[in-house]
Amino acid sequence: MARAFLAEKYDPIVFSEYFGNIHPVEMEIGCGKGKFLVARAIENPGINFLGIDRVSKFMNIGKTRAQKRELSNIRFLRAEARAFLTEAIAPASVSIFHIYFPDPWPKRRHQVRRVFTPQLLELLHARLVPGGLVEIATDDKDYFDAMKKTIAATAQLWENVREAVNERILDGLNKTHYELKWAAEGRSLYYTELKKR
Numbered sequence: 001m002a003r004a005f006l007a008e009k010y011d012p013i014v015f016s017e018y019f020g021n022i023h024p025v026e027m028e029i030g031c032g033k034g035k036f037l038v039a040r041a042i043e044n045p046g047i048n049f050l051g052i053d054r055v056s057k058f059m060n061i062g063k064t065r066a067q068k069r070e071l072s073n074i075r076f077l078r079a080e081a082r083a084f085l086t087e088a089i090a091p092a093s094v095s096i097f098h099i100y101f102p103d104p105w106p107k108r109r110h111q112v113r114r115v116f117t118p119q120l121l122e123l124l125h126a127r128l129v130p131g132g133l134v135e136i137a138t139d140d141k142d143y144f145d146a147m148k149k150t151i152a153a154t155a156q157l158w159e160n161v162r163e164a165v166n167e168r169i170l171d172g173l174n175k176t177h178y179e180l181k182w183a184a185e186g187r188s189l190y191y192t193e194l195k196k197r
Protein backbone atom coordinates (compact mmCIF):
# COMPACT_ATOMS: atom_id res chain seq x y z
CA MET A 1 0.00 0.00 0.00
CA ALA A 2 2.76 2.44 1.01
CA ARG A 3 4.48 1.83 -2.35
CA ALA A 4 1.33 2.78 -4.24
CA PHE A 5 1.22 6.11 -2.38
CA LEU A 6 4.86 6.82 -3.13
CA ALA A 7 4.33 6.06 -6.80
CA GLU A 8 1.71 8.82 -7.08
CA LYS A 9 2.46 11.91 -9.16
CA TYR A 10 1.15 15.37 -8.42
CA ASP A 11 0.68 18.31 -10.77
CA PRO A 12 2.12 21.65 -9.66
CA ILE A 13 -0.43 23.85 -7.87
CA VAL A 14 -0.50 27.60 -8.45
CA PHE A 15 -2.14 28.86 -5.26
CA SER A 16 -3.49 32.09 -6.83
CA GLU A 17 -5.39 29.99 -9.41
CA TYR A 18 -6.30 27.22 -6.99
CA PHE A 19 -7.88 29.57 -4.43
CA GLY A 20 -8.71 32.45 -6.79
CA ASN A 21 -6.84 35.03 -4.72
CA ILE A 22 -3.35 35.86 -3.43
CA HIS A 23 -4.03 35.41 0.29
CA PRO A 24 -1.40 33.63 2.42
CA VAL A 25 -1.61 29.84 2.48
CA GLU A 26 -1.35 27.52 5.48
CA MET A 27 -1.06 23.75 5.09
CA GLU A 28 -1.78 20.92 7.51
CA ILE A 29 0.14 17.73 6.84
CA GLY A 30 -1.72 14.62 7.97
CA CYS A 31 -4.88 16.60 8.73
CA GLY A 32 -7.06 13.57 9.61
CA LYS A 33 -10.65 14.81 10.07
CA GLY A 34 -9.57 18.41 9.51
CA LYS A 35 -11.14 19.59 12.76
CA PHE A 36 -8.44 22.17 13.53
CA LEU A 37 -8.13 23.43 9.96
CA VAL A 38 -11.87 23.98 9.46
CA ALA A 39 -12.08 25.94 12.73
CA ARG A 40 -9.07 28.04 11.73
CA ALA A 41 -10.52 28.65 8.25
CA ILE A 42 -13.77 29.91 9.79
CA GLU A 43 -11.85 32.33 12.01
CA ASN A 44 -9.46 33.51 9.28
CA PRO A 45 -11.32 34.26 6.03
CA GLY A 46 -8.29 36.20 4.73
CA ILE A 47 -6.07 33.10 4.80
CA ASN A 48 -6.25 30.05 2.51
CA PHE A 49 -5.96 26.57 4.02
CA LEU A 50 -4.93 23.30 2.40
CA GLY A 51 -5.20 20.04 4.34
CA ILE A 52 -3.53 16.93 3.00
CA ASP A 53 -3.68 13.34 4.23
CA ARG A 54 -2.71 10.15 2.50
CA VAL A 55 -5.99 8.56 3.62
CA SER A 56 -9.23 10.17 2.46
CA LYS A 57 -11.67 8.34 4.74
CA PHE A 58 -11.42 10.72 7.72
CA MET A 59 -10.50 13.76 5.66
CA ASN A 60 -13.92 13.50 3.95
CA ILE A 61 -15.47 14.42 7.30
CA GLY A 62 -13.54 17.69 7.14
CA LYS A 63 -14.55 18.23 3.52
CA THR A 64 -18.22 17.81 4.44
CA ARG A 65 -17.89 20.20 7.39
CA ALA A 66 -16.29 22.82 5.14
CA GLN A 67 -18.97 22.38 2.45
CA LYS A 68 -21.78 22.72 5.00
CA ARG A 69 -20.23 26.00 6.18
CA GLU A 70 -19.74 27.06 2.54
CA LEU A 71 -16.10 27.93 3.26
CA SER A 72 -14.31 29.18 0.16
CA ASN A 73 -10.85 29.38 1.79
CA ILE A 74 -10.18 25.70 2.51
CA ARG A 75 -9.37 22.64 0.38
CA PHE A 76 -8.55 19.04 1.23
CA LEU A 77 -6.48 16.72 -0.95
CA ARG A 78 -5.46 13.10 -0.59
CA ALA A 79 -1.69 13.11 -0.98
CA GLU A 80 1.54 11.72 0.45
CA ALA A 81 3.36 14.58 2.16
CA ARG A 82 6.90 14.28 0.83
CA ALA A 83 6.01 13.59 -2.81
CA PHE A 84 3.28 16.25 -2.74
CA LEU A 85 5.55 18.96 -1.32
CA THR A 86 8.25 18.05 -3.81
CA GLU A 87 6.07 18.02 -6.91
CA ALA A 88 3.02 20.20 -6.28
CA ILE A 89 4.08 23.04 -3.99
CA ALA A 90 6.16 25.97 -5.21
CA PRO A 91 9.21 27.21 -3.28
CA ALA A 92 8.57 30.02 -0.76
CA SER A 93 4.76 29.77 -1.05
CA VAL A 94 3.41 28.56 2.33
CA SER A 95 3.16 30.77 5.41
CA ILE A 96 2.56 28.09 8.07
CA PHE A 97 2.86 24.30 8.09
CA HIS A 98 0.84 22.54 10.79
CA ILE A 99 1.95 19.00 11.72
CA TYR A 100 -0.06 17.66 14.63
CA PHE A 101 0.18 14.22 16.19
CA PRO A 102 1.82 12.45 13.25
CA ASP A 103 1.67 8.64 13.62
CA PRO A 104 4.56 7.80 16.01
CA TRP A 105 5.29 4.26 14.76
CA PRO A 106 6.84 3.27 18.11
CA LYS A 107 8.42 -0.02 16.91
CA ARG A 108 11.95 0.65 15.71
CA ARG A 109 11.52 -1.34 12.49
CA HIS A 110 8.46 0.78 11.59
CA GLN A 111 10.06 4.15 12.24
CA VAL A 112 11.01 4.55 8.56
CA ARG A 113 7.28 5.22 8.06
CA ARG A 114 7.39 8.37 10.18
CA VAL A 115 6.43 11.47 8.20
CA PHE A 116 8.80 13.84 10.04
CA THR A 117 12.27 13.16 8.64
CA PRO A 118 15.32 15.31 7.82
CA GLN A 119 14.18 15.30 4.16
CA LEU A 120 10.71 16.52 5.11
CA LEU A 121 12.18 19.29 7.29
CA GLU A 122 14.35 20.48 4.39
CA LEU A 123 11.30 20.51 2.13
CA LEU A 124 9.25 22.45 4.66
CA HIS A 125 12.01 25.05 4.86
CA ALA A 126 12.19 25.36 1.08
CA ARG A 127 8.39 25.68 0.69
CA LEU A 128 7.99 28.30 3.47
CA VAL A 129 7.96 32.03 2.81
CA PRO A 130 10.74 33.94 4.64
CA GLY A 131 9.73 34.12 8.30
CA GLY A 132 7.22 31.29 7.80
CA LEU A 133 6.39 28.89 10.63
CA VAL A 134 6.28 25.16 11.25
CA GLU A 135 3.98 24.19 14.13
CA ILE A 136 4.44 20.69 15.52
CA ALA A 137 2.73 18.69 18.25
CA THR A 138 3.03 15.10 19.45
CA ASP A 139 2.17 13.04 22.51
CA ASP A 140 5.10 10.68 21.86
CA LYS A 141 8.22 11.74 23.79
CA ASP A 142 10.50 9.43 21.81
CA TYR A 143 9.26 10.89 18.51
CA PHE A 144 9.56 14.41 19.94
CA ASP A 145 13.18 13.78 20.93
CA ALA A 146 13.92 12.41 17.46
CA MET A 147 12.31 15.51 15.89
CA LYS A 148 14.40 17.80 18.11
CA LYS A 149 17.58 16.02 16.99
CA THR A 150 16.57 16.53 13.35
CA ILE A 151 15.79 20.19 14.03
CA ALA A 152 19.10 20.70 15.87
CA ALA A 153 20.95 19.33 12.83
CA THR A 154 19.45 22.17 10.73
CA ALA A 155 19.59 24.84 13.45
CA GLN A 156 21.14 27.36 11.05
CA LEU A 157 17.90 27.37 9.01
CA TRP A 158 15.62 28.40 11.88
CA GLU A 159 15.18 31.16 14.40
CA ASN A 160 12.87 31.33 17.41
CA VAL A 161 12.63 27.60 17.98
CA ARG A 162 10.08 27.56 20.78
CA GLU A 163 8.94 24.62 22.86
CA ALA A 164 6.08 23.97 25.28
CA VAL A 165 4.49 21.10 27.16
CA ASN A 166 0.69 20.87 27.48
CA GLU A 167 0.32 24.35 26.02
CA ARG A 168 -0.36 25.01 22.35
CA ILE A 169 2.00 27.68 21.01
CA LEU A 170 -0.15 28.90 18.08
CA ASP A 171 -3.92 29.28 18.27
CA GLY A 172 -4.47 27.98 21.79
CA LEU A 173 -8.23 27.61 21.39
CA ASN A 174 -8.62 25.43 18.31
CA LYS A 175 -7.51 21.86 18.92
CA THR A 176 -7.12 18.85 16.69
CA HIS A 177 -9.06 15.63 17.12
CA TYR A 178 -6.07 13.79 18.60
CA GLU A 179 -5.05 16.75 20.74
CA LEU A 180 -8.41 16.59 22.55
CA LYS A 181 -8.33 12.79 22.72
CA TRP A 182 -4.85 12.54 24.25
CA ALA A 183 -5.40 15.51 26.59
CA ALA A 184 -8.57 13.80 27.90
CA GLU A 185 -6.43 10.73 28.66
CA GLY A 186 -4.01 12.92 30.63
CA ARG A 187 -1.08 12.37 28.27
CA SER A 188 1.71 14.97 28.10
CA LEU A 189 1.56 16.91 24.84
CA TYR A 190 4.80 18.27 23.35
CA TYR A 191 4.82 21.31 21.09
CA THR A 192 7.47 23.12 19.12
CA GLU A 193 7.49 26.01 16.67
CA LEU A 194 10.15 26.80 14.08
CA LYS A 195 10.55 30.08 12.24
CA LYS A 196 12.32 30.16 8.89
CA ARG A 197 15.31 32.47 8.81
Ligand SMILES: C[S@@+](CC[C@H](N)C(=O)[O-])C[C@H]1O[C@@H](n2cnc3c(N)ncnc32)[C@H](O)[C@@H]1O
Nearest residue numbers: 030031032053054055080081100101176177178
Ligand atom coordinates in the same frame (compact mmCIF):
# COMPACT_ATOMS: atom_id res chain seq x y z
C1 LIG B 1 -2.71 10.41 14.19
S1 LIG B 1 -3.40 11.18 12.79
C2 LIG B 1 -3.44 12.90 13.27
C3 LIG B 1 -4.55 13.67 12.60
C4 LIG B 1 -4.67 15.14 13.00
N1 LIG B 1 -3.48 15.89 12.66
C5 LIG B 1 -4.98 15.29 14.46
O1 LIG B 1 -4.10 15.77 15.21
O2 LIG B 1 -6.11 14.94 14.87
C6 LIG B 1 -2.05 11.18 11.61
C7 LIG B 1 -2.54 11.39 10.19
O3 LIG B 1 -1.39 11.54 9.33
C8 LIG B 1 -1.67 10.87 8.10
N2 LIG B 1 -0.39 10.57 7.46
C9 LIG B 1 0.53 9.70 7.89
N3 LIG B 1 1.61 9.68 7.07
C10 LIG B 1 1.33 10.58 6.08
C11 LIG B 1 2.05 11.00 4.92
N4 LIG B 1 3.24 10.49 4.63
N5 LIG B 1 1.47 11.94 4.13
C12 LIG B 1 0.24 12.44 4.42
N6 LIG B 1 -0.47 12.06 5.51
C13 LIG B 1 0.06 11.15 6.33
C14 LIG B 1 -2.49 9.66 8.52
O4 LIG B 1 -3.26 9.12 7.45
C15 LIG B 1 -3.35 10.24 9.65
O5 LIG B 1 -4.59 10.72 9.18
